[in-house]
Amino acid sequence: MSEFIFKEQANTSLREKVTNDLREAILNGDLAPGARIKEMDIAEQMKVSRGPIREAIRQLEREGLLVSYPYKETVVADLGASEVQHILNPIRFHIEWYVVRTYLNLMDDDFFAKLQAIVDDMHASVAGGEKNRLVDLDLLFHHSILELATERTVMLTWQSIVNQIRLHFAKNLPFFDHDHMASDHQALLDAFRSKELERIQAAIVAHLGSDENLLCFSR
Amino acid sequence: MSEFIFKEQANTSLREKVTNDLREAILNGDLAPGARIKEMDIAEQMKVSRGPIREAIRQLEREGLLVSYPYKETVVADLGASEVQHILNPIRFHIEWYVVRTYLNLMDDDFFAKLQAIVDDMHASVAGGEKNRLVDLDLLFHHSILELATERTVMLTWQSIVNQIRLHFAKNLPFFDHDHMASDHQALLDAFRSKELERIQAAIVAHLGSDENLLCFSR
DNA sequence: CAAATAAATATTGTTGACAATATTCAAAAT
DNA sequence: ATTTTGAATATTGTCAACAATATTTATTTG
CATH class of the missing domain: 1.10.10.10 (Winged helix-like DNA-binding domain superfamily/Winged helix DNA-binding domain)
Known part of the structure; x- marks a missing residue:
């Protein structure tokens, strides 16, 4: 065949x-x-x-x-903003940072191109006022990163929180700075491209870690 | 009525x-x-x-x-030890540390007595060779801590990982130092009793954070 | 004999009927 | 009038039969 x-x-x-x-x-x-x-x-x-x-x-x-x-x-279910900030986002941070630092070597030009396309779409969505699409692209960006991992637990954990994050977005999207959302992901992508772990970590912290709940990991 | x-x-x-x-x-x-x-x-x-x-x-x-x-x-499902170490345990750490530092003021004498009883049972289980009971008590100890929190997300997240942890225990229990498991929880409890955040954090890191994946949080 | 085809079996997916439980609302009792 | 009681209704829980899909076995075909 x-x-x-x-x-x-x-x-x-x-x-x-x-x-x-x-x-x-x-x-x-x-x-x-x-x-x-x-x-x-x-x-x-x-x-x-x-x-x-x-x-x-x-x-x-x-x-x-x-x-x-x-x-x-x-x-x-209902979901408080503080639960997202103190529980769900830190978990997101942890998983993503683990995957990035562990599978950095798998990030090739194809991968970067894929992420760049998503970020470009995000900018377009902002310009076009397509807010829901912006959220989808945001989460797709992060999903694409997690796909690098082979551990079943990575996706399982992601799935156990991603829809609560979506719910949070749906509730609070009007209060977000949409331009900033798009450019934030560009910064993340640029950091990945540099392949410098410290810079990458800083970018992820800036993206997910609030000032109230600052996280620092070694290794 | x-x-x-x-x-x-x-x-x-x-x-x-x-x-x-x-x-x-x-x-x-x-x-x-x-x-x-x-x-x-x-x-x-x-x-x-x-x-x-x-x-x-x-x-x-x-x-x-x-x-x-x-x-x-x-x-x-099957579960690799590295998934526990790099993904599930860090999440445990994060949730527990959040709950402890946020609800420290809710820890009263009743609470400490409850945890002490669990730890005592753990020592008894070690002496009696009741390994499964030891695992139950271990997780009950941590469950009791998380019960301090009011956020639904705390328990939900715990439930989404606790049974995978149990599965890991079931697989690897023979290779654990049972005496150490019991005394480790006594150390945690003593740290709680002191109500000193830094000491508590150190105890939780010692308990859940491996040297390969050291975590440090501020606040 | 090996590969393709077809029949038979096993297993999962779906349904509509029935059972158990909870809620609502009206009647009776204090 | 308020509470209690009990019937009527609505909703969730369970079941057993049927449909769709996958796997195995047997049969054919080259």
Whole structure:
């Protein structure tokens, strides 16, 4: 057989689509924090049975987007800014810094080009006022970095926090300096290109570490 | 109505019991890393239908104990020691250090007594050769600390890694110095009692931070 | 005999019905 | 009027049957 002409057809189960759609609705704000999730409602709107819905709920619960009270109800989670600042962002920082310093040698021209394309798109999004796209690109940038790692735990941990970060963005995006968001990632990329660990660390700290919660790692 | 005489009856769904039993089996080693999980097998052994089993699988997947390949199979996850060292333990460190420095004022005599009882039990477990109990007590010690925090994210993050830590323990316990495990926690507790932040930080670093991955935080 | 094809089996994915639990609302009692 | 009780309703939890997909085995074909 000829090989690798076509990309493998994604075998997405209904459950997976439901999970994605539900997550999207939460991050959109269509389902605001505190909103109750009624299985039957969702099932009817999506024209599927409750089975896949329930499985999706279990998954989103573990992603921190839903909170479920047995035999009672499940509601959309709320998230304080301080939790992002003191807990989630430091974890992001830690993982990313680990991956970067461990897999720096895997960063080649192709990789840099890919990141540069994302940053360029970010600038375009800012200019065009496409705020949601800006968030997607921001997280895609970081996702691309984490893809360098082979450890399953890296992606697993990322997935356990990334959607809470998205929720935070959705809530607070209006208060962010969008220009700064784009140029910040350019600075990160430039630091990667230099391959100087200290400069890279400083860039990541500047990007993720707030002044209130300064982190310094050695090695 | 009279009040607070009886403890609230735990309303555990079947799904929850299944989740706990499955998790237990994995951590016991009854289901070793790589072992395939056949829904029907489990369902028949537990005498329940596949519904709750599938929901439990989704949950344990997000806890990092199972890996699921759609339409194919789900297997018990494997975990490298380096992932614990470089990713999970640093996250533990971060959360615990955040909670301790933030909620230090909540540590009262009752709290210390509770931790002391756990440490005493640890020593007893070492003497009695009850290794699994030692692990439980170790993690209970840290869980008790995290309970000081009110942020939902703290427990959520802990839950997303604690069972992987347990899996790591189950795999490597024979190579640990059990005496040292117990006395290490006594040192932590003594540091808490002193309420000196620098001493506490040093104790946590000594406990969780390896020399290869030294962490230092300010504030 | 080796490779391709097709039938048979095993396993996961989905559904709709039924059971258990919680909530709401109206009637009764104090 | 307030509380208590109990029926009615809504919602979540569980199940067993059916559908879709993957794997294995047997069969054919060159």
